[in-house]
Amino acid sequence: MESIYKLLVEYGMNAEIAKYLSVFIQILIIAILCILANFITKSIVIRIINHYVTKTHFKWGNIILERKIFRKLSHIVPALIIYHFSTTFPSYQSWIIKGAITYIIIVGLMVLDSFLNAVDDIYRTYEISKVKPIKGYIQVVKIVVVIIAGIIIIANLIGKSPAILLSGIGALSAVLMLIFKDSLLGLVAGIQLTSNDMVRVGDWIEMPKYGADGDIIEISLNTVKVQNFDKTITTVPSYALISDSFINWRGMQNSGGRRMKRPIFIDTNSIIFCTEDMIEKFKNIHYLRDYIDNKEREIEEYNAKNEVNRNNKVNGRAMTNIGVFRAYITNYLKNHSGINQEMTQMVRQLEPTEHGLPIEIYAFSNDVRWAVYESVQSDIFDHLFAVAPEFGLRVYQNPTGNDLRNMMDERLYVKGDGTS
Numbered sequence: 001m002e003s004i005y006k007l008l009v010e011y012g013m014n015a016e017i018a019k020y021l022s023v024f025i026q027i028l029i030i031a032i033l034c035i036l037a038n039f040i041t042k043s044i045v046i047r048i049i050n051h052y053v054t055k056t057h058f059k060w061g062n063i064i065l066e067r068k069i070f071r072k073l074s075h076i077v078p079a080l081i082i083y084h085f086s087t088t089f090p091s092y093q094s095w096i097i098k099g100a101i102t103y104i105i106i107v108g109l110m111v112l113d114s115f116l117n118a119v120d121d122i123y124r125t126y127e128i129s130k131v132k133p134i135k136g137y138i139q140v141v142k143i144v145v146v147i148i149a150g151i152i153i154i155a156n157l158i159g160k161s162p163a164i165l166l167s168g169i170g171a172l173s174a175v176l177m178l179i180f181k182d183s184l185l186g187l188v189a190g191i192q193l194t195s196n197d198m199v200r201v202g203d204w205i206e207m208p209k210y211g212a213d214g215d216i217i218e219i220s221l222n223t224v225k226v227q228n229f230d231k232t233i234t235t236v237p238s239y240a241l242i243s244d245s246f247i248n249w250r251g252m253q254n255s256g257g258r259r260m261k262r263p264i265f266i267d268t269n270s271i272i273f274c275t276e277d278m279i280e281k282f283k284n285i286h287y288l289r290d291y292i293d294n295k296e297r298e299i300e301e302y303n304a305k306n307e308v309n310r311n312n313k314v315n316g317r318a319m320t321n322i323g324v325f326r327a328y329i330t331n332y333l334k335n336h337s338g339i340n341q342e343m344t345q346m347v348r349q350l351e352p353t354e355h356g357l358p359i360e361i362y363a364f365s366n367d368v369r370w371a372v373y374e375s376v377q378s379d380i381f382d383h384l385f386a387v388a389p390e391f392g393l394r395v396y397q398n399p400t401g402n403d404l405r406n407m408m409d410e411r412l413y414v415k416g417d418g419t420s
Helices: 004-009 016-053 061-066 068-075 076-090 093-124 135-156 164-181 183-194 251-256 275-281 286-305 321-334 370-391 401-419
Strands: 204-207 212-219 225-226 233-237 256-265 346-347 356-363
Touching: 004 212, 016 061, 016 068, 016 076, 016 183, 061 068, 076 093, 093 135, 164 286, 183 233, 204 233, 204 321, 225 356, 256 370, 275 401, 286 321, 321 346, 321 356, 356 370
Parallel strands: none
Antiparallel strands: 204 212, 212 225, 225 233, 256 356, 346 356
């Protein structure tokens, strides 16, 4: 700056004006150098790095490029130039140095943030990331780094040692715990969730309290994001998965079978003993042929052994249409291609209700996909509703308006015949 000032004075410029003009020229030269250095760094150096990463097919190169780590790092160059030329402004040198250092720290934070994000992206390319996500831990590292950087920046600006500020943090610990309460709870919850393998990315969870019913798409420090089946996103606090109950359907998905547990209600007035004609009819049903033969032989042997008088149907043993229907459903499920034959199957009677006698089908499909499971279940019950009348059974349903209208029409018809 001194040489520029002397040169301007030699050319006859007023000393006061030359002083300010030399400062302006010096600032302009530094600004041009900064712009030029930044341009060279981004246009040449960064382009060479990008070209090298692309050509060599570096395994994680695209992730690093997407996070713009090198591009953000290039912003340090102008700060270094300003720091170097700070001696040309002795009156403001300390403030220029402080500003440059602060800027370098901030850029360093940005670079470190991008680097940590790249580490998380790279980690997610591995299957273990679904079991043990690290995003929560990375967020903790970011918080710690930001706090340390903030302390260093403040210490740099006030010209004090960072140790002085660190000693004061102890007194502010209660305030910090209050501010970062959710983060601390989330950190503890994240450690528990991961170590106990309670949830993973991709798990289907159900948590009615928070309106969550879908797949986990992200586990972070404070929250767990769930994409519901209607494609909405529900955010659940991480610690809520520790303090509250929820359903994780991963066990079902890994088992290879999805449970069906649904009753079909039978009108109890349609339950009767099987007649000879009914038994002969049932013998022609493929799934019942062996059952009827074995059951007839078993009943005859029992009645003969106990000298049962079969003139009254109440005496001894006899087949009922509901019992034959249950046997049919059992054999039907055993031969159904959509049922997992290695898992529990059961056709049972539940306690009768005002809606009739519930016959519950308890089985597992061999495909856990929702659409396939619903299709298999619907096919089974479509068939059962259709075949129930073949056994002389009526499926119960509450009377509809059409049923009541038909009853009134029949009553009016009978009354009309009686009074005509």
